Amino acid sequence: MHTHKFTVGSLFAGVGGICLGFKTAEYRGLGYNLIWANEIDEYAGETYRHNFDHNLIAGDIEKIVDLNIIQSEQNRYINIMNEVATDEERIKYKVLIEKCEEEKQIYREKQKQILSSKIDVLNGGFPCQAFSIAGEQKGFDDHRGNLFISIIKLIRLLDSVHGKPRVLFLENVKNLMSHDGGRTYKVIKSKLEKEGYIIKEKVLNTMDFSHLPQNRERIYIVGFLNKKDAEKFTMFDNIGEFYINKTVDERVRDIKKVIDYTLTKNTGDKYYYTKEKYPKYFITEEEYDKIPESYRKDVRINLDESITEEYQFYQLRRGMYVRKNMSNVCPTLTANMGTGGHNVPLIKVKDGIRKLTPKETFKLQGFPVGNGYELPTKYINRPYPESRLYKQAGNAVSVPIIRLIAEQILRVLEE
Template identity: 25%
Template sequence: MVTDMNKRYTNGNGHSNTIITPSLFPPEQAQELADFTFIDLFAGIGGTRIGFERAGGMSVFSSEWDKDSQKTYQANFGEIPHGDITKISADEIPDFDVLVAGFPCQPFSSIGKRQGFMHATQGTLFYDILRILKDKKRNGQPKAFLLENVPGITTHDGGNTFKVIIKSLEEIGYKVFTKILDAADFGVPQQRKRIYIVGFRKDIFGDDIEFDFPKGTNKKAYICDYLEENVDGYTISKHLQEVYLFKKDDGRPMLIDKSSKIQVKTLVSTYHKIQRLTGTFVKDGATGVRLLTVNECKAIMGFDKDFIIPVSRTQMYRQMGNSVAIPAVQAVAAKIAEKLKQLNERKEVKSGRPTTEPERVGGDITERIVDRVLPAKP
């Protein structure tokens, strides 16, 4: 069972560069420190997991089939995610409170009158999300979910794809809320709009449950504060600049430097392909123009500098472009955690038991584990 992150960590008690691994803390006790548990499907390199852990959640299962993404995930969390989710039954997955997933956008089949919306999703990866939600429901789990996708899913296949997604989730008993959020509103120097789909079990929370998405932060982040200088190895040759980058008939890239008080364009998984002019490039380096560095990519996605990238640069760009903006996910996760807390408090009032540790809700689960595992230095 997945329990906690494998990471270098410096806590307030003076312990530095400590490797936190699952073996340092018994799984059952680690979960007692969590506000809620979650599973991470189509996990990529773990950006969503970090966001939910920062909101007080504990991962109990993850799935990711891509081998290079698995390498990065293992380097940072100390475990290899399970593989193809289509081959994993719900019984093989531990019980959990929240399902989180960013899933591929695939067209659905036409809907028969008697077959229902879930039937229309068969043969797609979204079907497996529904399958797990439905099969786990018999044990009172899960209580909620968060799904993330590109805004274009709302118009995909003439709007049918999004309609089927929402209706099929409602069909299995969830009240569903959706909103498009921009990562630039949550403290990262990147314009990155994504649609967030949140659902709560109506038989647990009630038909009248309401959910407010986070509004973002008042503090903007700008790329100029994250750019590195005199960087080697990321330069774009003069030939590529002339042939691809500055062709008049093929668009214009965004060129930035230390004076650029802006948020950059959305980082895409094909960023390293210079001939595809959708990216942001830096006025720096031996040839005057270079690619974003690994640390700059981490910054615009909300990853810490010590996040380990054990794969090639090409794979790094692909993985970062496919990942999530962590602060935006964290903000939504915190809102979900609030609803779970309110549910627990209502249950305790009805049972006559006092609410335990109310001040604990929120905050990085890894910090709690560190504080418990590592005693303060004298």
């Protein structure tokens, strides 16, 4: 059997969920070879480098694909410098102008690296905060919404050197489809079609197409340059064939694989919710009655009373009420779950109630933590902040879903 690896470039790589899905995908001796990845966030970059050995090109993709952005910045500083009154202010702008000059050299080099190889597949989970229900849904009015345009610019740059990538693979929040009455996605699709791609898209829920116990609906967009390839890719038309139906008992087995039930208050006290730490979340009826009505919340919260079942996930919604996930799986992990207790899912364990650990959130996304994938413990000689890991897991993709689609793409690419 011949082996062949298709080359892959990865934008907005985060902690490498899409990369890992492609890296582990195989079909009849075919696979993928990751050439480069790009990520702007330094902490995510650290987690990425910890787990992959190919080239991570760190930096702002907008500047990599369009060096004129830095030139425009520099021109603006030159104009301001010529107008300011004091020497002190002039020195300040002179420094900024010199910084732009250095940046031009750095980003020219980054662009060279990205364009150094022919890419068969270009992928990216482009920033979704602009379209997300959890964000403010500003779409293209939000700077992050326009990062999509960098994908178009890169396709054109690659085309001028090697030809366009044969396949595009993009991921985003489900809400992208309905954002601004469907107009946002229409613009995205038409721009990709203008570059010559035949676009297919599908919203898939992680819990329905993998063994991960997480409710996570995302849109997956696949683009093919060749009509023949597009016709062979029938996965989204026959999606029922890939559906995984789970019983409650099977869900429990899957949950046991991601949750560390050996963790106790002694070994992981910081994850536990107790009355001492969170008195507002353990109010008895008696205590509630004693609170003057004007100070009382409408709903009395008592986690001990609300969180009663093991192998289930609960959420403390905005610190106002407790809700059990009705699908017997974990609710969608979010990027802001590291910013406060009320965003991270809660579970009942033998010795109390606790939130998920960063390791568990990564496992809920399908990262094989402890089995080929490791979370960093240090960043620039300081302890690595767990809030960053929670954010990274919330922003990540579900690896098995990526692998599934990547393998279906390999079936198409097989000559």
